[in-house]
Amino acid sequence: MIPSTLLGTANIPNNGGELRLTQCGDDFSIHLKGVRGELMNSRKHCSELALAELGCAHIQGMENAKVLVGGLGMGFTLAAALKATxxxxxxxxxxxxxxxIEWNKGPLGECAGRPLDDDRVQIHLGDVAExxxxxxxxxxxxxxxxxxGPEGFTQADNNDLYSIESLQAIRDTLHPGGVLAIWSAWFDPKFIQQLKKAGYKVKDKIVRAHKGKGSRHTIYLARKIREVSKEE
Ligand SMILES: C[S@@+](CC[C@H](N)C(=O)[O-])C[C@H]1O[C@@H](n2cnc3c(N)ncnc32)[C@H](O)[C@@H]1O
Incomplete structure (x- = not known):
């Protein structure tokens, strides 16, 4: 068995615990210290690509489109968004x-083809909610x-992102017809209802983790269907 090497550690803001980057052979893993589990593994990244492919399908060929990716992880979704636009x-x-971000500027960046080097990328260091x-x-x-999935895992504050209020705020940051796409390790019918209540037309798509096999992940695709008044 190839031993795993610890390449770096980081404190997650808001008492989120410790994030660890390890390498095992050619594979990288970003996980939360202790029993909390893995956030991302470079070996299984097909559903991360699908998040961008499905979420950007409606803007294929559109000039001056603007896309927000949160968060960076190993850069697979970012790379796929650049390819799709x-x-x-x-x-x-x-x-x-x-x-x-620093890890992606080092050897980890090779996994997704160094998307941070693309001139079209702008980095926002901070909480996507801002x-x-x-x-x-x-x-x-x-x-x-x-x-x-749609509940706080990296940090407890992320729970707020999936509330009706936040989903409505995200909807307001979308242009008409814009799409909010959310990656999830599971399917939750209640979250579909939550997105609908927040003013989206919703579809879901099941995608596999690794080239047509492996775990089944869900991509929620929520299209902005109407303008919202500030009083809502
Ligand atoms: C599962 S990984 C993303 C994987 C990514 N889709 C890829 O293709 O590699 C989650 C990333 O989101 C970051 N993150 C977690 N909460 C965040 C937040 N509130 N705002 C911005 N980034 C966040 C984590 O630090 C981590 O880098």
Whole structure:
């Protein structure tokens, strides 16, 4: 068995615990210290690519599209968003943990083909939720993969992201027809209802973790269907 090497550790803001980057052969893993589990493994990344492919399908070929990816992880979703959008597009990637950005500038960046080097990328170092506060129509697509599903995992504060209020704030940051796509390790019919209540038309898609096999993951695809008044 190939031993696993610890390449780096990072404290997650808001008492989220410790994030660890390890390498085992050619595979990298980002996980939470202790029993909390794995956030991302480079070997299984097909559903992370699918998040961007499905979430950006409606803006294929669109000039000057703007996409928000939260968070960076190993950069697979970011790389797929860049591939799915035109040369004039801009992709903002929000990442809570500074070390994750540094890891992606090092050997980890090779996994997804160094997407941070693309001129179309703008990094937001901080909580992705900060970008929804202004509630101004800015993005054509918002691709969220910050936890293992629609509940706080990386940090407890992330729970708020999936509340009706936050989902409505995200909807306000989308242009009409824009899509919020959320990655999840499980399917939750209650979350579909939550998205509908927040003013989206919702579909879900089951995708496999590893080239047509492996775990089944869910991508929630929520399209903004109407403008919201500030009083709502
Ligand atoms: C599961 S990984 C993302 C995997 C990514 N889709 C990929 O293709 O590699 C989750 C990432 O989101 C970051 N994160 C967690 N909560 C966040 C938040 N509230 N705002 C921004 N980034 C966050 C984590 O530090 C981690 O890098």
């Amino acid at each position: 035109s040369k004039s597009s801009q992709v903002v990637v929000a990442e809570l943990v500074p070390e994750v 970008l929804f506060i202004m509630r101004q129509a800015t993005y054509n697509a918002v691709l969220l993969d910050v936890d293992n």
